[in-house]
Amino acid sequence: MSSDMPPVAKKVPAERTHHGDTVIDEYAWMTSKEDPDTVAYLEAENAYTQARTEHLRGLQEEIFQEIKGRTLETDLSVPTRKGGWWYYSRTAEGKQYGIQCRLEATGDTPPELKPGEALPGERVILDGNELAGDSPFFAVGTSAVCPDGTVLAYSTDFSGNERFTLRFKRLETGEMLTDEIPGIFYGGAWAADGSAFFYTTIDEAWRPYRVYRHIIGTPAEDDVLVYEETDERFWVGVGLTRSERYLVLSAGSKITSEVRVLDAEYPTGEFRVVRPRKTGVEYSIDHAGDRFLILHNEGAQNFEIAGAPVDDPAAWTPLIPHRDDTRLLDVDAFSDHTVVHFRRDGLTGIRVLPTDGEPYEISFPEPIHSAEPAGNPEFHTNRLRLAYTSMVTPPSVYDYDLTDHELILLKRRPVLGGYDPEDYEQFRGWATADDGTRIPISIVTKKGTERPAPTVLYGYGSYETSIDPSFSVARLSLLDRGFVFAIAHVRGGGEMGRQWYEQGKLGHKKNTFSDFVATARHMKKSGWSRDIIARGGSAGGLLMGAATNLAPEAFTGVVAEVPFVDALNTILDPSLPLTVIEWDEWGDPLHNADVYDYMKSYTPYENVDDRVYPPILALTSLNDTRVLYHEPAKWIARLRSTARGGPFLLKTEMGAGHGGRSGRYDAWREEAFTLSWIIDRAVSRKNEETGETQ
Template identity: 55%
Template sequence: MSTPEHTSTPPVAKKVPTERTHHGDTFVDEYEWLRDKTNQEVIDYLEAQNLHTEAHTGQLAELSKTIFSEIKSRVKETDMSVPSRRGRYWYYSRTQEGKQYGIRCRCPISGEDDWTPPEIGDTVPGEEITLDTNVEAEGTDFFSLGAFSISDDGNWLVYGVDTVGDERYTLKFKDLRTGELLADEIPGTAGGAVWSLDAKHVFYPTVDDAWRPDTVWRHDIGAGTEDVKVFHEPDERYWVGIGTTHSDKYLMIGAGSKITSETYILDSADPTGEFRSITPRVEGIEYNVEHVILGGEDYFSFVHNELRDGAKLENFAVDIAPVSDPSARRPFIAHDPDVRIEDLDAFSDYLVLSYRAGGIPQLSIADLRTIEGFPTAADFRQVSFDQELYSVALAGNPEWVTPRLRIAYGSFLEPSELLELDVATGERTLLKRQPVLGGYDPADYVQSREWATAGDGTKIPLSVIRRKGVTGQAPLLLYGYGSYESSIDPAFSASRLSLLDRGVVVVFAHIRGGGELGRYWYENGKTLRKKNTFTDFVDAARYLIDTGWTTPDQMVAEGGSAGGLLMGAVANLAPELFHGILASVPFVDALNSILDPSLPLTVIEWDEWGDPLHDADVYEYMKSYTPYENVSAQPYPPILALASLHDTRVLFTEAAKWVARLQELSTSEHPILLKTEMSAGHGGVSGRYKQWEEASFELAWILRQTGAVTF
């Protein structure tokens, strides 16, 4: 199968040799000049690449429009979320047909015993709009809502606005009793903001010159005084965030690197007091904290991976300790090498354990009302489902005291469901199922688990989704990520149906570096084991070919961000296996970025990738795989790289440099394309219709490259 070509030739980037020398090695970077987006020549080059991409994808226009219509036709455009009770109100959001963004709303509860949410419908009695983001977004090319927090008394709203895409928000304050905005306005904040219980103070984080959240401030509402710095983290490896325990009894500041964490607490009744460390940090040890009431006594729970008997508990365990003496910890839930404990949530009457077993996220619940004495791990009961592949998690439970718990359930085939669980009886009530219009029937599709074998014998799980009746060598999309212990969990996608219904098999490769199979799965795909991530993906692709699922002429690979690094590495390792590679905001100039501590996030990333600036072994290892520097004269498949000009996580220059080098060195006739969003950030364009348009373009490109649609 051949890819339709166009007479357009790519713009040729000029070469400006720039030498980089570390550990006795010199690399000559001819495209480093593309880093400066204030240089008009750089902007002109990006726009020329966009025109080149348009020329090569013009034939996709009608298909893109068709797919957009398909996505739109499946979505209930005017819709409402299930209201969640908090204090004196039910809170929910609405979408309206024709509007890009959601509308945040609330209505009053009828009384203290009112735990039945108002019906989902076109109108709700007593409805009050707390924030219409469509109004906020007027006149902007990009809009993102950051913090959104309402004070416990329901009178005040603080929210953050980003109109550029750089994830730096301006905090605004609204009096919900009058609808008026306060003169208070705080630019340049990171995401998140937390109210004090007395609704007189807001705590929020800001960033340093490397865009690392490093400082927490207290803002006194309407006081006209300068904000108070309540915490600063000087270690450049650590991020800082602010939150509360679920009970609202404590404010919490979390400081964490990729491998170490520390929590500072302050009694919510004393918002102008001093935060104190609950347990001092120890290099390589992570923990998170929750407030738990057991037998009428206050405790802290610790989900941690501390050393026990000389070994670190890689999959984590749970301890508890009296609030009066956090150092007096004792084991609560033991470490299990086959179960990755992720969190322990606390309510007045329940404890909920979130964990991962067999690659699947799970929940177990202890009903404290039925337990005599002190609870143990044996008191937790799993919330189970019949599907082979599914996801389950807590969802929408803001109240500490609640008669029932809400959980979210979904799979690759089943639209997400919000369920209400009566813990005592086990009865589940469906509150809402994600509407999919157009007669969608999950029974028309199949999801299954396959296992590929890596070169070292490791079994790699694959999630395979297809329409019934699609067998043999079929068009196939292989997606991967494999970094930061992030897992690709089963979830429904309405847009994915446009691939499945055209006979494309969609496969998710759960490669090392992710978290699907526990902490060891992550540890064996990072730092000096990072190449396992790339070879796992290649071995997964070969498995799909060898077992007859597809052929190289029908397979497209896709990944974004750190998954874009995966795409770049795979393009160098095994270009012959794919007829297309889609790389979104790809981290393809990894070594150059991780060598520069002045760049956003670099120092923080050393725990993930290693520190090539100070460690010659790490430098040599990263240089052997970093995609940009390993582009060579070989026949690359068609490649589509997507970037965003204002992305602060993966700078646009990485994709720009990579594509310039690919276009220079590739020995094939296949087009190497770069599409840069000029008004967007790491997550791409904003607004649901714009996002559907972008998704439609990408899906059309995939369909062409897999041969599912011919031109």
């Protein structure tokens, strides 16, 4: 078949019956990754997409060069003090991956580092470029230096399937220890004396469910299983309190938590439960002196903070009460103060509680922003490291002086090519949902942009994940071409508190989709937007499919990245990765007929019909373990056979995972490809309306 003709997927009727409902899924054969027909189909789709976008090759290269030209390719992070060392990472021009380094600390002030210049005494602890070699994919899952700074534990993945191999390296000599442990998950934690490292492994459904203790210098087969979670709804993880006094073993589902602790000085001891799990109660802990700080939602929808004695951790005493207007996100304990990260009115904030003194909130210069604590490994300090950004301000690192109450800018990510934030402006808008709920919108555009303008409308709306206003170098290539960029903060996310999430999950999930459509219509009605290209990924990809089924006429184009568009079939199959865990988010259609009917009424794959759909670009990865490649493949096949309009394009990375290609230059090229398609859609639509030809 010619690559300029769309592939025609074969139809192999596969029957399934649930709750008396019999459904024929003619594309179920695509779930077999080892089937040569599946690979051939994906390759044919790639060839077709390449042919349909060949005319954009010049624009793709132009945008890639813009992203590259605005990026300081040889750069470094602000050093962070940990023990006797300053730790930082740097990038080098022409290199795909970061390089982790450290310098011996000789004072309390971070050393002044200049991009491209290695200071005397700099020691490379992990070079991603050397480790990656010629592999088309590379990722680091764990990177943790032991408490005395002598040994690095790190793990690597060369396929994108998020199964890592753990190794250990002596930092003084560069010697690799013989210890090697395959098949682990993200994260891990050291014992206080560096004699043991705790890590997690995953089951066949890609669920982290076991925690092991590895004694340095012993064979992996001798590692001791310290915990196994048998409830398939729960994930486990292991880490340390900020004080590094306690190892923390957490088990959690979407709605319930259970935490165990162990004195890090006694790694062969037994973990003890802080408080036994109770359905619907989520909690996390940190350690401060003779007590634990507990962030929890028992009787507190937006969470509150309690204290509990170390020797009686189940005895919770309220410290910071619940507020209806403020969602507490995290709590960090320091030697002389406590820091609370919160969300209010759709924005994040930081509250400081001194041990001696009145609590206060840190003020930030812009009305629309994102701020969070970041890079604070030291327990004894009078400074708080913060990360800050807005839609016009590049990512910035501040130290907040807790004595002088002063924000000290340490670094703002350089944007080359003469970027001036004063040339751009950001706004907060509000759409009205079908039920009258006000939906916040974050908007950015270049000053002087003629309105109505072509608009990219981004959305997510699941798992209480908030898409906070932030800066993007790549986005400038849209704004400088007269685009508006907007984020629809739809229900199902966490932007407006826990209730915002609960109004967009389970039996309220359709609010997420109708909110997005309402936002698109508001953007046009209010004069912001001419043509709207919708964009979202993963669960946001489900949003793209569902919103397009709901109102295909509202969008000029749709970009769906690793989209969860075959949600019902996936959630019906408990053998697939992550399915059982997801039942608390979407419902359990396998055992509940009402949930089955409700999901079937909105999932994108089931609801494609004979209407005119906008052009759609679906992007996926063959090794994705979170949203399997066959979901967008089946969706595109059904769109092409059932719907009108389009074209419907599928692009599959044949050697990557959920996050796409791993190297930064590769990622820039992929983004340039997507942005060129978006720009072309707006130009094509304008030409269609005016009768012009390109």
